[in-house]
Amino acid sequence: MTLLRQHAPSRRCFIPPIPELSDAAQWLGEAADCVVAGCLPEARQLVAKADLPLIAAYTAFVTGAVNPLVHWQASMPIGMKEVPRSAQRMPPAGRERAIYARDGWRCRYCGVRIIERAARTRLHRLIPEVARWGTRNADKHSALAALSASLDHVVPHSRGGSNEESNLVTACNACQFGRGQWTLEEVGFIDPREFKPALDAWDGLTRLGV
Numbered sequence: 001m002t003l004l005r006q007h008a009p010s011r012r013c014f015i016p017p018i019p020e021l022s023d024a025a026q027w028l029g030e031a032a033d034c035v036v037a038g039c040l041p042e043a044r045q046l047v048a049k050a051d052l053p054l055i056a057a058y059t060a061f062v063t064g065a066v067n068p069l070v071h072w073q074a075s076m077p078i079g080m081k082e083v084p085r086s087a088q089r090m091p092p093a094g095r096e097r098a099i100y101a102r103d104g105w106r107c108r109y110c111g112v113r114i115i116e117r118a119a120r121t122r123l124h125r126l127i128p129e130v131a132r133w134g135t136r137n138a139d140k141h142s143a144l145a146a147l148s149a150s151l152d153h154v155v156p157h158s159r160g161g162s163n164e165e166s167n168l169v170t171a172c173n174a175c176q177f178g179r180g181q182w183t184l185e186e187v188g189f190i191d192p193r194e195f196k197p198a199l200d201a202w203d204g205l206t207r208l209g210v
Contacts, residue, residue: 007072007188012195013110014070014178014187018058024050024143025113025202032119032205035126047123047141048130056142062174071178073186090151091163100149103170105204108192112172114149119205149204150176154193159183169193 027050034043062070090096097116105114123131123144132141152171155161158181169192184191 007185009184009190010188012190012192013107013175014062017110017112017172017174018054020052020054021058021112021143021146024052024055025115025147028115028123028143028147028205029113029202031123032208035123036207040127043123044127044130047127050143051130051132051141052143055146056137059142059146059174060137062178071182072188073182091165091168095165096151099151099165099168100170100204102165103197104199105149105202105206106170106198107172107175108169108195108197109152109171109175109189111198112147113202114170114172114204115144115147116149116204116206116208119208120144120148122208123205146173148173152176152179154184154191156181156183166193170197 027046031043031046031050034040034046061067066073091099100114100116105116106112107114120131120133124133130141131144132139133144134140137145150171150173151168152175153161153163154167154169156179157163161167179187179189
């Protein structure tokens, strides 16, 4: 028995992504092109431009304190039974990267373009004064944090979800950490696997290398 009710699937993510996320991805993509071309001053300007306070506020709103109007759930189920879990939490790096490519380097929930973590690290090493990556959220570049690639278990790992590719999808920061251990039914999400991934020239900034 739980204190949670399930919802009929009716939405793809908690709240629609703000337009600034798309703008920031565009500027970071242009910055990557500048890095490849050896134009660090231009890259520095573009990365700084993408560090928008509104993006940080958006991410914090979805991943922060539970808001029933947004998350629909007030707590995890009471008395949730223990379920067998896979010993391996995440797949190997090569398989993880292949899943990102399969998904077009986009969040399968809200659709925003996401960025490979290795590319984020390279930007930080090259231009740390603008590609900020500190220990606190406030010390991280808002867009590099919000758009960092991660794998999400459609059926949460803590609820018995497997590490098979069929149960793993690409997610942005907000969709990944906003849902946590809740199931799709508990938050009213439409299964992201029902929608084909958008495939185009976006490469998650993998052209920056490692």
